[in-house]
Amino acid sequence: MKLNIDFFDETNTLMEENLIKMEELLNFAAEKECVEANSELSVTFVNNDKIQQINKEYRSKDQPTDVISFAMEELGEGEIQLHGFEMPRVLGDIIISVEKAKEQADDYGHSYVRELGFLVVHGFLHLLGYDHETDEDEKKMFSLQKDILNEFGLQR
Template sequence: MLQIDIIDETDKLDKEHVKMIEGILNYAAQKEGVEEDSEVSVTIVTNSEIQEINKMYRGKDEPTDVISFAMEELGEGEIIIKGEGIPRMLGDIIISIERAEEQADMYEHTFIRELGFLAVHGLLHLLGYDHINKEDEKKMFSRQKMILDGYGLER
């Protein structure tokens, strides 16, 4: 199982939401072959908070739904430190709760389904998936759908 640290800066998540995020991330990690005891953090924020992060790190002065920061993306001259008993830190997933609510309404599905979608989307980015070009997008979105459907969060 993943070690998941969920930080709700909005105080809007209930126990059902937290349990679903933990469950779907563990399910996705198992499907993707992630090592046991790997770590990930999930932070729930407002639109204004994610807009600041989006502006600072991506140069886009607008709110977005989810942003991921992988811990294993190496810069020049950096090395991965591995060792017996050292858990793999995948990175951080930041989700806008307001954007999740908006998109649930827009796509006409439940808030919990949208929250699960964003958590999986963020995790797949941490694992190296992307959707910059059509081929990568097809691969990533196919994995997302397989995970969401398999977990029972179908549209």
């Protein structure tokens, strides 16, 4: 299993080993979720100001958040799904605030890499259609996140 992942570090603060770990984690999660090989996604690391702009524009929330996902498989109004073409599955985009990840790692008392992993998996599951709008959905999604992180070796 190998995803095609584009990483963009707009903060220029992530170490290469962090990006490698996140790539390994995403491929591990994709295998657990039986995602097709060569599926595509991007992960962009930004600061709080940038994610606040995105949050305000797309979610009407004028505050920084930790992670935002834009699933490409959710059809918008007037869009149609293409079938029969030999194109890779395009999952979408994950945007993570590095500043929020550092703050939350401190708040929760675990490593920065574990928090990045949590946010990457959380965003990835959103791309796959998981959500936490209801208590039942939240329990399912958060349980799956925890299982993936624990099995991968990023326990709290």
